[in-house]
Amino acid sequence: DSGVTQTPKHLITATGQRVTLRCSPRSGDLSVYWYQQSLDQGLQFLIQYYNGEERAKGNILERFSAQQFPDLHSELNLSSLELGDSALYFCASSVPLSGAGNEQFFGPGTRLTVL
Amino acid sequence: AQSVTQPDIHITVSEGASLELRCNYSYGATPYLFWYVQSPGQGLQLLLKYFSGDTLVQGIKGFEAEFKRSQSSFNLRKPSVHWSDAAEYFCAVGDGGQNFVFGPGTRLSVLP
Numbered sequence: 001d002s003g004v005t006q007t008p009k010h011l012i013t014a015t016g017q018r019v020t021l022r023c024s025p026r027s028g029d030l031s032v033y034w035y036q037q038s039l040d041q042g043l044q045f046l047i048q049y050y051n052g053e054e055r056a057k058g059n060i061l062e063r064f065s066a067q068q069f070p071d072l073h074s075e076l077n078l079s080s081l082e083l084g085d086s087a088l089y090f091c092a093s094s095v096p097l098s099g100a101g102n103e104q105f106f107g108p109g110t111r112l113t114v115l
Numbered sequence: 116a117q118s119v120t121q122p123d124i125h126i127t128v129s130e131g132a133s134l135e136l137r138c139n140y141s142y143g144a145t146p147y148l149f150w151y152v153q154s155p156g157q158g159l160q161l162l163l164k165y166f167s168g169d170t171l172v173q174g175i176k177g178f179e180a181e182f183k184r185s186q187s188s189f190n191l192r193k194p195s196v197h198w199s200d201a202a203e204y205f206c207a208v209g210d211g212g213q214n215f216v217f218g219p220g221t222r223l224s225v226l227p
Contacts, residue, residue, distance in 0.1 A: 043220065045217070090158060094215075101209075102215055103161060103164055104215060109157075
């Protein structure tokens with residue numbers, strides 16, 4: 001158990017809909033990362049937040065957005081869903097700039113199926 | 116910017132055989148290097164990491180990796196593979212700050 005929690009575990013929805021994925025980082029971790037993992041694209045970095053502020057952006061679509069709240073949990077919002085958005089979405093947390101380096105701890109993921 | 120390559124998309128070994136998974140990175144300074152494992156339907160679990168010091172690092176589940184600066188490599192090894200090692204393996208490089216990049220992964224299959 002990494003200490004990172006993600007809800008829900010599974011999500012099935014229809015095209016055009018909007019969903020919200022939730023992530024709670026490990027206690028003390030200030031940074032949250034979101035990744036998308038699909039069969040054809042592999043593990044793709046989407047976005048990173050640090051202590052409530054966006055720090056880095058990867059291959060995140062404009063239909064997707066995220067935020068990190070004062071209690072450090074994060075939400076990833078996916079809207080106007082398409083079939084191709086079906087994937088595993090992982091959240092990871094870390095304490096950047098620490099002496100131990102920015103090792104990331106991963107949650108169990110949310111499996112999104114768009115029908 | 117950092118980058119990571121894992122030349123082998125899929126490797127098959129027999130149970131009990133030795134294993135080496137290759138990882139090459141590109142980074143201008145001293146990198147922070149990681150190997151993660153992902154079992155089917157699971158999240159990623161850290162196997163081992165290298166920050167500094169001894170270039171041969173030991174990890175969990177009997178894995179080790181060796182950092183070779185001259186070859187920009189951080190290959191993962193295990194002397195005797197078990198059926199439960201079948202999984203996807205990801206190499207990653209970080210700069211100790213905000214930047215962290217994963218390789219494309221190598222899928223390991225283990226024959227009985």
